[in-house]
Amino acid sequence: MHLVYPVVIAALLFAVGMYGVLARRNAILVLMSVELMLNAVNLNLVVFDMRWADRLHGGQVLTLFVIVLAAAEVGIGLALVLLIYRNRRTVDVDRLRALAEGDPDPDLDVGAMTDDEGTRR
Amino acid sequence: MIVVAAVAVVLPFAAAFVGMLFGHTASHLLSPLARRLRAPKPGTARRGALVLARRMPANGPALIAVLPVAASTVLTAVLAADQLRSPGTHVGTLTRIPTGTVPIALSLHVDGLASVVAFLVCCVALAVQVYSVAYMRDDPRYSSYAAFVSLFTAAMLLVVLSGDLLVLYAGWEVMGICSYFLIGHYWHDRATSRAAVKAFLVTRLGDVGFLFGIFVLGMAAHSFELRVVLGRLPLMSHTALLAGTLLLLCGVAGKSAQFPLHTWLPDAMAGPTPISALIHAATMVAAGVYVVARLYPAFWFAPTSLAVLGVIAAISMLGAALAALAQDDLKRVLAYSTISQLAYMAAGLAVGTRDGAVFHLLAHGAFKALLFLGAGCVIVTVGSNMMSAMGGLRLAMPVTFWSMTVGFAALAGIPPASGFFSKDTILSQAWQATHRTRSPAFHSYAYTPVRRLGPVHPPRGNGVVDSEGYSFALRHIVHGAPPAIPSWVAWLVLVTGLATAVVTAAYATRTWLVTFFGEKRSDFRPREAAPLMSWPVAVLAVPSLLLGFVGPFSERLRPEWGMAVVSLLCAAAGAGGVYLVWNNDPALDPVRLLGPLRPVLRAAFYVDTAYDVAIVRPVRALARLVVRADARIVDAGVEGSGRGARRLGGLLRATENGNAQAYVSGLFAGMVLIVIAVVVLT
DSSP states (O other), X not given: OOTHHHHHHHHHHHHHHHHHHHHOOBXXXXXXXXXXXXXXXXXXHHXXXXXXXXXXXXXXXXXXXXHHHHHHHHHHHHHHHHXXXXXXXXXXXXXXXXXXXXXXXXXXXXXXXXXXXXXXX | OHHHHHHHHHHHHHHHHHHHHHHHHHHHHHHHHHHHHHSOOTTOOOOHHHHHHHHGGGOHHHHHHHHHHHHHHHHHHHHHHHHHHSOOOEEEEEEEEOOSSSOEEEEEEEOHXXXXXXXHHHHHHHHHHHHHHXXXXXXXXXHHHHHHHHHHHHHHHHHHHBSBHHHHHHHHHHHHHHHHHHHGGGTTSHHHHHHHHHHHHHHHHHHHHHHHHHHHHHHHHTOOBHHHHHHTGGGXXXXXXXXXXXXXXXXXXXXXXXXXXXXXXXXXXXXXXXXXXXXXXXXXXXXXXXXXXXXXXHHHHOHHXXXXXXXXXXXXXXXXXXXXXXXXXXXXXXXXXXXXHHHHXXXXXXXXXXXXXXHHHHHHHHHHHHHHHHHHHHHHHHSOSBGGGOOOOTTTOHHHHHHHHHHHHHHHTOTTSHHHHHHHHHHHHHHHHHTOOSOHHHHHHHTOHXXXXXXXXXXXXXXXXXXXXXXXXXXXXXXXXXXXXXXXXXXXXXXXXXXXXXXXXXXXXXXXXXXXXXOOOSSOOOOOXXXXXXXXXXXXXXXXXXXGGHHHHSSSSOOOHHHHHHHHHHHHHHHHHHHHXXXXXXXXXXXXXXXXXXXXXXXXXXXXXXXXXXIIHHHHHHHHHHHHHIIIIIHHHHHHHHXXXXXXXXHHHTTOOSOHHHHHHHHHHHHHHHHHHHHHHO
16 A cells, blocks of 8 residues: 555544644534544554554554553543533633733732732722 | 949940830839839828829839939049049040951040030939929820930940040931931921931031041041040141041031031920930030040141131121020020030130130030020920010029029129139130230141151051150140130130120020019919929039139139129120110010011021022922932833833733634644745755
8 A cells, every 4th residue: 555545644634633623612622633633643653663664563552652642631631621611611712711811901010019908009 | 434434324325225125114014113102101291202202113214214324423423523633544445446447446535524524414414314204204205205315325425435536426426316316306296307307417417527537637647546646646747637627627517506507406496395405505516515625636736727616606606696686485595595605615615725615515514404494494384485475484483583593694604603704714715815926835846847857657556655746735735835826816706705795695684584574475374393393403503503613713714803804794784785675664575676687686697598598499409300300211211111011012912812722823833834944944
């Protein structure tokens, strides 16, 4: 089998995964897309392992590792999604903006100007 | 003797710290004892003094303040008695602090001058502390007040007894800061805190000169020790002596409130009255005169400085006396009279009678403390500082009246009070100075070719005193070879001195009459002040009356009868004139005769206004300019750079919107760019 077919399939899989990560709004689908990208890499590993006929089959071994890691990662990812859903009642990544700072106010340095009771000095 | 002197200095110092920290604790500890004492025993007459004595033990700050000063008074009395029995100079050095160049010696220097002045300081401080117990009874900050008075006493004793110029300067500055705190005791009053700041700034102006004067003398002598400096005076160059003494005069004018720097003293009367008595009349302001007396040999070798001192003294003497004549505030009258009397002392030093000046310093310390404390009694009774509110207190306040009568007599120079003798010594010395040429002693030492051409000896180690120079200085200065001041200065001092005697008698009589005679001019209940207040006044009347009789029995202070008659005639003219005017209409103030001159004198020749226009306002304008420049230029630069950085950051901030997918897109785009770059470039 010509090397080009599996590699192209892997590239397509990766592209689909990338698209899913960048474009989907549902966090679970984003996780699934990450899985697609991982599996594209796995496919490449297996294909090139066959191509170079590695004695130790390092590529295949590495693939097994990646599958295990992916399982663990999905477990953690799904747990995060569950917790976020419990707290926020949504898994829409567009609305999960807690990574950004609050609304910037150039004249007010909130942290320095309030005391323990939170009143302005 | 040195140990006695050291303990006398340290006791009030310790009292200041203990009083500041534990004053109220002591009150609590003592209260059970006091309660037991206060319980009236059967059969004991409840006289006023006993009641007060029973109340005393509960007042911790008062005990902490009074007892150490009383002990110091006893110790300095021992010092003075020892000097009387066997005059001599005792110097004791605790240690020398190496500074890299000239070491500072922690030493005390006790001689006749120092011990007598120290005794005066302790006596006045004791009287003032006792008086303050009653005067400040209801003051919530009495504890810190008493502690500052103790600290002041310690600092003044340090100035008087110090054997090292820099240690003297330390005491001098501590006095300044105590004066600042005590003038500003009622700091919540705006005028009072301003007066405190003014006093501090004006004296500080002089102190800068004073410090540099010490440096000049100390560097020229290669030592700051008093004895060494005095001993090496003949070896110093004339320039160093002249510069050093002129710079010292700056400090003297500031501290002793002489002409260009006198404006702080009348304002300093905003402080509590006992403070005016202690610091701004009897002791601290005398420190300037004392320092000149202490370093008199240096001035003796620089007669030009003495001439400058004489001119300053002449101006201050007459100007302040005239200003005192027109004041309405009783304390300001006494303040201007203090300036005038200090000028007498300075004039005495200028015309060459150190003993006369110190004699007047002692007499003035006694009678001016008496006058201020008496004025405090009057003010407490009347409830106002203004003489236009007083009058008719003669019968109601007998103790205060008779004591203050003695004080005013001493001030005006009426015999037999002390001021007559001391003032006369100065005036007669001025008369002698008018008709003498340069002193032969000065020629023999200062202008001999041997001295001019001879090599200037290098300093012979720090402890070694140039005994030849020291004994020369002592021989000629103490034994009355007068300095070579120009005769016109002596004439100036003499004429203004006599004119001042007239004016002094006039304002003393006027104040006496307006305060104690006639009808009372406002609504108050005339009664004698509390015993703790009137007794110190009465006690101070004794030295005010009798101290002068030291003069006739002393070799160098003996009055000259011709000059005595002249000055007595002057005083009689002033007093009699005022009495005649007052007798016409006792209800009116005799100063009304001054007419259009009165506001001029009342404003003290508008010196304050002139300073305000010439110095205060330009400095304030400059300060405002600096503030504006700071706000518009420096601050604007700093804030502008901050704001610019924030705005630039705002641009970057737009990308950080919290959307994880946008971040990943950026990551991916970056990776694509890198890959393309790698492919294209390789």
